[in-house]
Every structure is written in structure tokens, then in C-alpha cells.
Amino acid sequence: MLLEDLIKIKEAELARRKKHTLRCCLAAGCISSQGQAVKDALDQAVQAAGLAAEVEVRGVGCLRLCGEGPLVAVDPDGVLFQKIRPEDAPALLSTLQGETSPLDRGDLQSPFFKHQLPLVLENSGLVDPDRIESYIAADGYLALRNVLREMAPPEVVSAITKSGLRGRGGAGYPTGLKWATVAKTKSTRRFVICNADEGDPGAFMDRSVLESDPHRVLEGMIVAGYAVGAEQGFIYVRAEYPLAIQRLQNAIRQAKQMGLLGSGVFESPFNFNIDIRIGAGAFVCGEETALMASVEGRRGQPRPRPPFPAESGLFGQPTLINNVETFANVPPIILKGPEWFASIGTDKSKGTKVFALAGKIQTTGLIEVPMGTPLRVIVETMGGGAPAGGQIKAVQTGGPSGGCIPASHLDTPVDYESLTTLGSIMGSGGMIVMDQTTDMVDVARFFMEFCRDESCGKCVPCRAGTVQLHELLAKILARQATQRDLDRLEELCDLVKHTSLCGLGQTAPNPVLSTLRFFRHEYLERLQPAHPNPPSAPPTPATQPPNTAPVNPGAPA
Amino acid sequence: MAAKTLTIDGQLVSAEENQTLLEAARDAQIPIPTLCHLDGVMDVGACRMCLVEIVGTPKLLPACVTKVQEGLEVRTNSERLQRYRRLLLELLFAERNHVCAVCVSNGHCELQDLATQHGMDHVRYAYQAPNLGVDLSHRLYGLDHNRCVLCTRCVRVCWYIEGAGTLNLAGRGTGSMIITDLNQPWADSDTCTACGKCVQACPTGALFYKGATVAEMERDRQKLEYIVTAREKKQWNV
Numbered sequence: 001m002l003l004e005d006l007i008k009i010k011e012a013e014l015a016r017r018k019k020h021t022l023r024c025c026l027a028a029g030c031i032s033s034q035g036q037a038v039k040d041a042l043d044q045a046v047q048a049a050g051l052a053a054e055v056e057v058r059g060v061g062c063l064r065l066c067g068e069g070p071l072v073a074v075d076p077d078g079v080l081f082q083k084i085r086p087e088d089a090p091a092l093l094s095t096l097q098g099e100t101s102p103l104d105r106g107d108l109q110s111p112f113f114k115h116q117l118p119l120v121l122e123n124s125g126l127v128d129p130d131r132i133e134s135y136i137a138a139d140g141y142l143a144l145r146n147v148l149r150e151m152a153p154p155e156v157v158s159a160i161t162k163s164g165l166r167g168r169g170g171a172g173y174p175t176g177l178k179w180a181t182v183a184k185t186k187s188t189r190r191f192v193i194c195n196a197d198e199g200d201p202g203a204f205m206d207r208s209v210l211e212s213d214p215h216r217v218l219e220g221m222i223v224a225g226y227a228v229g230a231e232q233g234f235i236y237v238r239a240e241y242p243l244a245i246q247r248l249q250n251a252i253r254q255a256k257q258m259g260l261l262g263s264g265v266f267e268s269p270f271n272f273n274i275d276i277r278i279g280a281g282a283f284v285c286g287e288e289t290a291l292m293a294s295v296e297g298r299r300g301q302p303r304p305r306p307p308f309p310a311e312s313g314l315f316g317q318p319t320l321i322n323n324v325e326t327f328a329n330v331p332p333i334i335l336k337g338p339e340w341f342a343s344i345g346t347d348k349s350k351g352t353k354v355f356a357l358a359g360k361i362q363t364t365g366l367i368e369v370p371m372g373t374p375l376r377v378i379v380e381t382m383g384g385g386a387p388a389g390g391q392i393k394a395v396q397t398g399g400p401s402g403g404c405i406p407a408s409h410l411d412t413p414v415d416y417e418s419l420t421t422l423g424s425i426m427g428s429g430g431m432i433v434m435d436q437t438t439d440m441v442d443v444a445r446f447f448m449e450f451c452r453d454e455s456c457g458k459c460v461p462c463r464a465g466t467v468q469l470h471e472l473l474a475k476i477l478a479r480q481a482t483q484r485d486l487d488r489l490e491e492l493c494d495l496v497k498h499t500s501l502c503g504l505g506q507t508a509p510n511p512v513l514s515t516l517r518f519f520r521h522e523y524l525e526r527l528q529p530a531h532p533n534p535p536s537a538p539p540t541p542a543t544q545p546p547n548t549a550p551v552n553p554g555a556p557a
Numbered sequence: 558m559a560a561k562t563l564t565i566d567g568q569l570v571s572a573e574e575n576q577t578l579l580e581a582a583r584d585a586q587i588p589i590p591t592l593c594h595l596d597g598v599m600d601v602g603a604c605r606m607c608l609v610e611i612v613g614t615p616k617l618l619p620a621c622v623t624k625v626q627e628g629l630e631v632r633t634n635s636e637r638l639q640r641y642r643r644l645l646l647e648l649l650f651a652e653r654n655h656v657c658a659v660c661v662s663n664g665h666c667e668l669q670d671l672a673t674q675h676g677m678d679h680v681r682y683a684y685q686a687p688n689l690g691v692d693l694s695h696r697l698y699g700l701d702h703n704r705c706v707l708c709t710r711c712v713r714v715c716w717y718i719e720g721a722g723t724l725n726l727a728g729r730g731t732g733s734m735i736i737t738d739l740n741q742p743w744a745d746s747d748t749c750t751a752c753g754k755c756v757q758a759c760p761t762g763a764l765f766y767k768g769a770t771v772a773e774m775e776r777d778r779q780k781l782e783y784i785v786t787a788r789e790k791k792q793w794n795v
Contacts, residue, residue: 282729299726304602304622457707457726457733458603464648467731468682488681495644498617499605 001259001266003145006136013137018056020096021075022046023125027062027211028243029204030069034086038070041086045093055096058134061212063125064113065106066204067364073125080106111381112363117344119352120328121368124212129247132254135215141260143334144219147226148268151334156227157183160330163338164350169195169286169323170398170427171503172349172416178320181310182228185318190230193295193314193321194221196237196244197279197286200399201450203430205354206324208366210237210244213328214251218274220327222265223334225272228320233274236291239281248276283400283454287502288313288321290456301456302502323428325354345371349415353429359396360386360435369414376410379433390435394518398427400447400454401507403514404440423514425507440519441526445473447511451504462505465496469512482528490516563629578620578631579607589633590642590671593708594621595758597785598717604708606642606671609633617641643677651682652731653689654703655761661774662762668706669761689734694744697767698756700735705763707733711755718784723749735763757781 024030024039042057063071068082072092081092083104091101107113118124128134135141147156161176182190194217198206210217221233237245252274255261263271277295284290285300292314294300313319329351333341342350349371355378358364362384369378379385379395386392394404397414403424405412412418416426434443452466472489475481493509493516500506516523559574565582572581577600582589592604602619609620612630620633632638649655649668657663672678689702707726712735715724723746727736737743756764757776765774787793 284729304619452730455730457728457730458601460603460605460645460648460706463707463731463733464652467685468648468651471683491644495641499608499641499645501602501605501619 003149006141006145009133009136010139013133016056018054020055020077022055022057022092023060023063023073023075024057025061025063025069025071025073025125026059026129027066027208028241029062029066030071031243033069035070037086038072038084038089041089042072042092045089049090049093051093051096055093058128059130060126061124061129062121062208062366064116064121064365064367065363066366068104068106071106078108080108082106112365112367112383115373115377115382116368117352117370118368119332119344120209120216120325120354121212121366122332123216124208124366127213129212129214130250132215132251132258132260135213139335140215140331141219143331144222144260145266147223147334148266148270153183153227153229156223156334159333159338160227161338163333163341164345164348165326165329165333165341166349166416167323168325168329168353168428170401170425172426175322175326178310178322179224179227181308182230182318182320185311187318189315189317190228191314191317191319192221192225192228192230192233193288193291193319194233194235194324194327195286195288195291195321196235196241196324197291198241198324198428199238199283199286199454200401200428200430201447202356202358202396202432203399203428204356205366205429207241207244208356209324209328209354210241211247214244214247215255216331217248217324217327218251218255218261220330221274222261222272223330224320224322224327226265226270228318230320231271231273233272234277234295234314235274236277236279236285236295238279238285245276245278252276282456283450284456284502284504287504289502291321292319301458302504304501325429346413346415348417353414353426355414355429355431357383357431357433359431359433360390360392360438361433362387371415372413374411374413375405378414378431379410383433386433386435390437392433393436393438394434394440396424396432396434396443396511397430398425398507398510399430400450401425401503401510402427402430403510404434404443404518405514406518409518423510423517425510439477440515440522441473441477444512444515445470445477448473448508451508455504455508459499459501459505461496462500462502462508465492465500465505466508468492469496469509473512476523476526479526480528481526482530486523486527561625561627563625563627563631565631566633572625574625576625578609578618578623578625578629581625582620582631582633587633589620590674591621592667592671592706592760593710595710595713595781597781597789598710598713598758601709601713604706605645608638608641610635610638639675642671643675646672646675646677647680647682649706650677650680651684653685653687653705659771660704660762661765661769661771662704663772665772665775666762667760685731692737692743693767694742695749695751695767696744697751698743698753699765699767700737700743701763701765702734703763704761705735706761707735708760709735710758710760711735711764714754714758714781718781718788719750719752719754721748721750721752724755754781754784 046055072081123138157179165175166172279285282300285294287302290300290302309319352368354368392407396404448470452470455462457463497509570585590606592606600621602622607620608617610632692700712724738746
């Protein structure tokens with residue numbers, strides 16, 4: 001594969017384009033509402049109407065308005081049909097001839113679309129994720145070719161550093177710095193890992209990227225492999241994403257066939273392989289050290305850091321581990337330049353961020369906005385606010401590691417620092433909107449239950465602490481708790497946050513802490529009054545357990 | 558090997574380059590409480606009892622896996638750390654059924670000792686009182702899951718000292734359990750060599766010699782140390 005071949009494929013693909021294109025969303029959301037049947041029906045209808053020469057029916061990735069699926073976009077008319085049933089196919093086809101139809105049309109000029117800046121998702125909904133040619137026609141693999149032919153590895157690292165890209169998995173570690181650290185290690189073997197173990201409740205950004213544009217993630221990984229000097233990459237993807245896995249496998253096979261993956265990538269001396277590792281459903285395996293243990297075939301449990309994966313990671317070798325979205329940002333940075341990327345976003349948070357908008361909101365779906373976009377624009381302007389009659393009460397970001405941002409702080413710009421200041425985190429991009437009917441104590445309880453169930457059980461504060469935290473929250477919820485229980489809750493949050501081994505435990509109290517901070521009254525109004533006849537012993541501060549009532553009668557005095 | 562000088566609890570301590578904070582502190586007779594640590598096997602930093610404060614570092618670090626560095630200023634016994642340790646012990650006591658009065662290890666139990674040392678004489682959290690069962694199938698040893706603190710010392714000695722690989726962990730979170738082979742009764746294990754190292758390693762009464770009754774279960778840690786010294790220092794200390 002050389003540049004000429006790439007251009008040939010692109011030109012052949014563009015020449016294949018027909019007068020009309022019906023882009024059918026075949027991401028998991030639309031497939032779950034008969035999207036595949038809609039595409040098949042359209043295919044049949046096109047054949048039946050003898051329009052095969054004029055109309056192309058293309059299966060594509062996510063068209064964003066996930067709540068209105070199945071979605072079909074029509075080119076070049078620029079129309080988006082929503083809630084299409086297979087029997088609507090002939091009627092939809094007739095609109096191409098200018099006939100009117102009662103089919104439900106989405107408004108592509110609505111704020112939901114107008115405020116988006118597709119960068120990671122620029123191909124999503126346009127290219128056919130099952131055909132590499134479709135990706136090449138959108139200038140796919142051009143960045144990889146330019147990197148291999150025109151840039152030395154340190155130049156690639158420096159381009160990423162200059163772009164200001166930060167890890168999209170949630171913590172926001174500078175990507176360039178991570179790449180540079182791995183590249184500088186003195187090892188002959190290094191690894192690249194793509195973390196696709198997206199597990200936050202309500203989050204589906206990585207899934208959409210993998211299902212819509214798998215080649216882009218591969219390209220980002222290969223560029224990373226070249227930059228840090230790795231020859232082997234792994235994609236750790238959860239088994240709950242069968243469609244993403246299937247499309248990735250297909251993409252890897254196609255890329256290998258074209259010489260874009262394997263030995264001698266783009267006929268250069270650089271070799272790179274990518275293998276898929278399927279996670280068996282443990283949330284904690286999204287934590288990098290647990291993920292690597294799982295890839296190695298061991299029990300998916302985190303280990304203390306340092307050593308960090310960049311020094312000693314997979315199989316003890318330096319390992320670069322980035323999130324799906326981080327890798328997907330790499331090709332445009334190379335193609336359009338780091339300065340262009342750095343011009344998007346805020347001072348400290350560059351580029352865009354994909355969010356999965358869900359919960360009590362008018363428009364549910366996938367959005368990509370520049371960093372620094374105020375929350376209000378996302379949930380009220382783009383998402384349309386709470387459903388009829390409702391009022392937004394809070395926005396939850398960052399999943400079980402994040403927090404609830406109250407409506408009074410909706411003008412906060414969405415960037416790493418601002419969200420951290422509010423006791424939440426950017427997280428991987430799940431955004432759950434809550435309205436006035438949402439019980440914040442119950443929200444905290446739900447996330448604590450999640451953390452309790454997903455704790456790996458290695459360290460004591462996370463394993464046993466989340467159990468007690470959940471019990472205390474349930475007790476408060478059942479109006480059986482007193483002020484002492486609330487004190488214990490706060491004391492335990494402090495313990496679990498500061499003594500847990502990995503990020504899961506260290507952030508598990510965040511939903512409780514943030515709801516306590518902004519919705520404390522919801523906790524207080526549930527508390528039982530203190531006991532009318534207090535026991536004779538005066539209450540002792542929490543730091544000094546009373547000497548009364550030994551529960552451990554066998555202990556030596 | 559380069560020597561490093563650091564301060565632990567205000568005391569100047571010199572340590573060898575690759576030593577952990579725990580080793581350096583113990584060499585200097587500064588006690589740091591531990592539960593999952595066992596001399597001779599790989600540390601996992603799981604029990605969080607040995608967390609220490611390092612001036613200039615926001616996070617607490619486990620002394621058992623943190624290497625010494627020149628000029629570190631370490632605090633091992635601040636009021637905050639003492640409080641955290643007491644809370645961790647409370648959590649452990651509430652998690653399973655640690656009833657000393659009827660335990661084979663009463664009086665010889667590391668968990669009990671830690672509780673005494675830290676003044677943890679009261680558990681304010683809800684007892685989970687699980688009914689996890691006891692594996693008494695092995696001809697020599699018993700495994701009472703209800704007294705297990707999941708420190709994995711037994712798993713590590715089984716894998717890294719004996720090399721049998723019989724014991725392991727199954728499940729996750731608070732439902733984690735020590736299992737033998739593929740979660741089958743201990744007696745059916747094809748890999749167990751009945752060496753008893755796991756029993757020697759256990760800090761509580763979870764692993765015991767069959768026939769031991771209340772407070773009778775005493776361990777001889779020197780047996781493990783003997784093997785580890787032989788292996789690592791090539792010395793047979795008779």
C-alpha cells in the first residue's frame with residue numbers, strides 16, 4: 001500500500017457514489033429498534049423500484065439522535081428521518097421523487113445538531129463501518145501514511161504534546177506526556193493498549209465510536225505504536241459490546257489485507273499488530289493496572305502504582321494505555337496539525353468531548369461539543385431541557401466516580417478543572433440529567449450499590465467500606481437513620497476516598513460527597529430525631545470509640 | 558548498593574536503595590502495623606493498615622510497596638492514620654464473623670492484636686454476619702471462610718513458596734472467597750501438597766489444624782521464614 005493506492009481507493013469509492021444516499025444508522029441503539037430490518041426493507045424497496053443505479057443504501061454508524069431511532073439520513077437532500085419502521089421504506093423512497101410523506105423528520109438545524117463540533121465523530125454516520133474503503137474515502141489512513149513517511153517518532157510525540165490533548169478516559173492526563181514517557185523507556189518491547197472497557201452506567205460514547213468508525217481507532221493506535229516504538233497493540237473491549245467487537249475484528253482483518261496493519265505497515269519497516277481482548281464484565285477492569293492483569297490472563301485486580309504502566313505495564317514492559325476517544329483524536333491532529341486542535345476548547349482543555357446525553361431530558365443521544373461549552377448549552381439548548389413540565393435538578397457526570405452538579409451551577413463550562421472544582425469529574429463522558437422527581441439520596445445509593453457490586457475485593461476500605469456506605473445510605477433512605485449515621489457516612493467517605501488502593505475506591509464516595517454538598521437538606525430531612533432518652537454514657541467523638549459494650553468478648557483485656 | 562537517608566517519624570533512618578519504607582522502618586525499630594504483609598512473599602498493598610503520610614505527597618502510600626527515596630519525610634503514626642487504621646479494623650470486624658470467644662486463634666490472632674493495639678474495642682458498623690461455611694474436607698486442615706480477612710497471604714505462600722497453586726480467589730467485592738483449585742472441596746484438590754504453609758501464614762483463625770479448639774491454634778511463622786531465608790539468602794539456619 002502506497003499513497004497512490006490510497007488515493008486510487010478513495011477515487012474509486014467516490015466514483016461509486018450514486019445520486020442519492022440513504023444512510024441507515026446501524027449502531028447498537030438503532031439496531032435494537034429494528035434498524036437492520038429498516039435497512040433491509042430499504043434495500044428491497046430500491047430493488048423493487050428499479051432505482052439501484054440511483055440510490056445507495058448505506059449502513060453507517062451513529063446518527064446521534066439515539067432516542068428517536070431507527071434513523072435514516074438522506075443525501076444530498078439533508079433530511080433525517082426518525083422512528084422509521086420497515087414498512088415505511090416505500091414511502092421514504094418516494095420522498096426522493098419529491099413526494100410528500102407523513103414520515104417523522106428530525107430537524108438537522110435544531111440546536112442539538114447546530115452546537116455540535118464533530119471531530120472524533122466526524123465520520124460517524126457517514127462512513128460504512130464495515131468497509132475500509134468507505135473510511136479511506138474520508139481520508140482515512142492518510143494520517144498514518146504521513147506519519148510513517150514524513151515524521152520521525154519524536155516528531156509525532158511532540159505533535160501530540162503540542163496539541164494539548166488530554167486523556168479522554170476521565171482523568172485528563174496529558175496524552176503527549178504519557179506517550180513521551182513510554183517512548184523514552186529503555187526497553188526493547190513496548191505495548192499499546194486501547195481501553196474500551198467503558199462501564200459507567202448510562203455511558204455509550206466509546207461504544208458508538210467503535211461501532212461507527214472502528215478504523216479510526218485502529219489508525220490512532222498504529223500512529224501511537226509508531227510514536228512510542230511498540231509493535232503490539234491490544235484493544236480491551238467489554239463482552240457486552242458484541243457489535244463493536246465484530247466491527248473491530250472486521251476492521252482489523254481488512255486493515256491487514258491492505259497492508260495497513262501487520263508487518264511492514266504501508267511498506268515501511270514498521271510492524272504493528274492489534275489483537276482484541278474481551279473483558280468478562282468487571283467494571284474494575286477499566287482501571288489500567290487491573291486491565292493489564294486481565295489481558296495477561298490473570299484475575300482483574302488493580303495493583304499499587306508506582307510503578308506506572310508507562311514504566312512497567314503489560315508483561316512488565318512499558319505500556320501506553322489510552323482510551324478509545326483519545327486514540328480517535330489522533331488522526332485529525334496529525335492531518336490538520338496540532339495548532340488547529342489546540343485552537344479548539346479552553347486554555348487547559350483542548351479539543352472536543354463526546355458525551356452520551358441520557359436521563360430526564362427531551363433529546364437523548366450522542367453529542368460532541370468543544371471543551372468549555374457551558375453545561376446549560378448542553379442540557380437545555382441542545383438537549384431541550386427536562387421533559388414537559390419538568391425542571392432540571394442536577395446533571396450527573398463521570399458515572400460512579402463523578403458527582404451531581406446542581407442546576408444552580410449549570411453555567412459551568414465543561415472542562416476538566418471546572419468539573420473537578422465542583423466535586424465531579426469529566427469522566428469518560430456519561431451525562432445523566434435528573435429532574436425534580438429525582439431523589440438525590442437514592443442516586444447516591446444507586447451509585448454506591450454499583451461500586452459495592454463492582455469492587456474487586458482486594459483492599460479493605462473499598463471492599464468492606466462500600467458495603468457499609470450502601471447500608472447507611474439505605475438506612476437514611478428508609479428514614480431510619482439519625483445524625484450519628486450521617487456522621488458515620490461522612491467519616492467513611494473520607495476513609496474510603498483516602499485509603500483505597502485504586503481509582504474505583506478512591507472515587508466511589510464522590511456521588512455521596514457531591515450530593516451531600518449540594519443537596520444536604522435531602523439527607524437531613526430524612527433523619528430521625530435524636531433519641532429522646534440518650535443512654536447514660538455521653539456520646540463519644542468518632543475518633544475515640546467508647547469503651548462500653550465490648551463486642552469482642554474474647555479479646556485480651 | 559547506594560544508601561538512602563530519610564526521616565521516619567522525625568528519626569533519621571538510613572536504608573538500602575531497594576528497601577521498602579516498611580523494611581526501613583522495621584530496621585529502625587519503628588513499628589508500622591501490617592496485616593496482608595508476610596515476610597518472604599510478594600506484597601500486594603491490600604489491607605491498607607501500613608499506609609503512611611509522606612510530606613509533600615497528597616496521597617497516603619502503603620509502606621509495604623513504597624520504595625525508600627533520599628530525603629523522604631515519612632509519618633507513620635499521625636492522629637489521622639491512627640483513626641483510619643481503627644476504622645479499617647472496624648470494617649474488617651463488621652465484614653465477617655470475628656467472634657474471638659469461640660475462635661481457635663483467640664490470643665494468637667493478628668487481627669485481634671491489631672484491634673487491641675489500636676484501641677478498637679467497639680464496632681459501630683452493621684455486622685454483616687454472613688454464613689459462608691467451613692471447609693473441613695481436608696484430612697489435616699480446616700478453612701473457615703467466616704473468619705477470613707481476604708489478605709491472600711495463604712494464596713501467596715501457596716503460589717510463591719510452595720509453588721502448588723492450590724489456593725486462589727473467586728468472586729469479587731465482599732463476596733470474594735478463598736477457593737481451592739476450581740472451587741471444589743479442599744479434599745478433592747489434586748494440587749494441594751498438604752504442606753500446611755497456608756495454615757502457618759493465616760493471620761486469623763480462618764485456616765487451622767483440625768482438632769485445635771478455642772485458643773489452641775498457634776502458628777510457627779519461623780517455618781516460613783526458614784524456607785524463605787534458605788531460598789533468598791541460601792542459608793539453612795538450623
